[in-house]
Amino acid sequence: MIKKLLFITLFALLASITLEAKTFTYGQIKSMPLSVEKDYYIWRFLNQRSTTKAEARAIIKEAKYLNKKLKESYRRKTGLKASIPKRKAAPTRSKTDWKTRSNANKAFSYGIKMVERNQLGKAAQYFNAAYNQYEDRWEKDKSLFWLYKVTKKKTYLNKLRRSYHINIYTLLAADMTTGKYPRSIITPSIRRNSVFSIDETNPIHWAKVKAKMNLPSTDLEDLADMCESKATVGMHTYLKAKACNYRKSYFPMPYRSTMRKFSKERQALIYAIARQESRFIPASVSRSFALGMMQFMPFLIDHVAKKKGERIDYDDIFNPKKAIEYADFHLDYLNKWLYNPLFVAYAYNGGIGFTKKLIRNKKYFRKGAFEPYLSMEKMTNVEAREYGKRVLTNYVVYLNKLGKPTRVLPFVEQLTTPALTDRFRK
Numbered sequence: 001m002i003k004k005l006l007f008i009t010l011f012a013l014l015a016s017i018t019l020e021a022k023t024f025t026y027g028q029i030k031s032m033p034l035s036v037e038k039d040y041y042i043w044r045f046l047n048q049r050s051t052t053k054a055e056a057r058a059i060i061k062e063a064k065y066l067n068k069k070l071k072e073s074y075r076r077k078t079g080l081k082a083s084i085p086k087r088k089a090a091p092t093r094s095k096t097d098w099k100t101r102s103n104a105n106k107a108f109s110y111g112i113k114m115v116e117r118n119q120l121g122k123a124a125q126y127f128n129a130a131y132n133q134y135e136d137r138w139e140k141d142k143s144l145f146w147l148y149k150v151t152k153k154k155t156y157l158n159k160l161r162r163s164y165h166i167n168i169y170t171l172l173a174a175d176m177t178t179g180k181y182p183r184s185i186i187t188p189s190i191r192r193n194s195v196f197s198i199d200e201t202n203p204i205h206w207a208k209v210k211a212k213m214n215l216p217s218t219d220l221e222d223l224a225d226m227c228e229s230k231a232t233v234g235m236h237t238y239l240k241a242k243a244c245n246y247r248k249s250y251f252p253m254p255y256r257s258t259m260r261k262f263s264k265e266r267q268a269l270i271y272a273i274a275r276q277e278s279r280f281i282p283a284s285v286s287r288s289f290a291l292g293m294m295q296f297m298p299f300l301i302d303h304v305a306k307k308k309g310e311r312i313d314y315d316d317i318f319n320p321k322k323a324i325e326y327a328d329f330h331l332d333y334l335n336k337w338l339y340n341p342l343f344v345a346y347a348y349n350g351g352i353g354f355t356k357k358l359i360r361n362k363k364y365f366r367k368g369a370f371e372p373y374l375s376m377e378k379m380t381n382v383e384a385r386e387y388g389k390r391v392l393t394n395y396v397v398y399l400n401k402l403g404k405p406t407r408v409l410p411f412v413e414q415l416t417t418p419a420l421t422d423r424f425r426k
Contacts, residue, residue, distance in 0.1 A: 100133055
């Protein structure tokens with residue numbers, strides 16, 4: 001009897017290990033549509049022991065982009081340098097005038113430099129030039145906010161309050177004028193549980209939706225309606241926002257049965273990060289192979305799995321419940337050191353080491369004129385800089401959605417008081 005039980009236990013263990021060690025065939029990968037999602041599976045295929053050098057040389061030609069992971073895996077498998085065929089750019093819905101935006105960014109950057117030198121008249125000129133050149137609403141709002149900061153003219157705050165966009169500048173303008181937050185925040189109520197033709201946890205299904213989305217002939221409203229369900233709410237709201245050119249701000253609140261077990265602060269933080277990372281698309285894959293709704297890098301999945309004493313396949317993180325579980329675990333660690341949601345966002349995006357180095361640098365987040373706003377704008381890590389502002393905005397919106405009245409200004413004002421924000425500064 002004991003031998004029989006041991007055999008059953010061993011068989012179950014082997015079965016679970018087999019499930020965790022997912023493998024792919026050359027045919028499976030080749031049949032996938034050209035996409036970053038396919039690139040991720042090419043990377044998985046290259047890392048398999050069973051993949052031959054000949055298969056590796058053939059499959060690399062199927063990649064859309066070559067990131068560091070793909071290059072290294074291909075070199076290890078074949079000893080060769082990876083290269084992919086040149087492809088004609090696919091038609092897109094619109095073109096951004098990158099030259100105009102670059103000039104606007106330069107003007108705004110010069111404005112910040114003038115603020116540092118206390119040349120406020122010149123700063124106002126540069127911010128005004130940036131405002132006139134920027135096309136995206138949130139960047140115009142950024143310029144208006146700094147025009148107010150250097151001139152103290154409330155006309156700029158009033159103009160900000162009329163903006164349709166939800167961002168840190170419009171919320172700050174409302175706080176500084178004791179006004180209400182914008183009404184263009186939408187949390188849709190959806191009845192249908194799922195869409196028959198879409199598996200929200202399958203990256204290739206999302207790749208196919210994106211391919212349709214980028215076709216100039218596609219009606220985005222129709223595509224959004226096709227994706228309307230509780231399971232695919234991320235796709236639905238992302239497409240709805242894109243269809244109206246982001247004039248409406250969608251803040252969905254999915255997975256309530258999973259989220260309710262957390263405090264409102266933790267719920268708001270997970271929602272805030274998920275909205276910024278993936279727009280709540282469970283099968284999201286980035287060019288660097290950040291995975292799932294919470295955009296976990298493979299090394300972090302490995303780390304958390306080891307800490308939790310479990311073995312999972314990377315594809316398991318496409319399950320939103322698993323993504324939330326791992327995010328909660330990781331945020332427990334970050335919150336031991338960082339208390340302000342802006343700093344937590346910096347760490348989630350750029351790493352806790354980056355954040356520690358940043359906030360311990362005496363040039364940042366210390367008492368002084370135009371602080372902490374100046375520090376929030378002059379960070380050289382552009383991705384983390386903008387990411388942090390957006391996550392903080394999302395966090396405040398979601399706390400209000402969860403029934404906890406909250407304003408953004410107190411979170412910003414405490415950034416120069418280390419005792420309220422982190423354990424790294426003295």
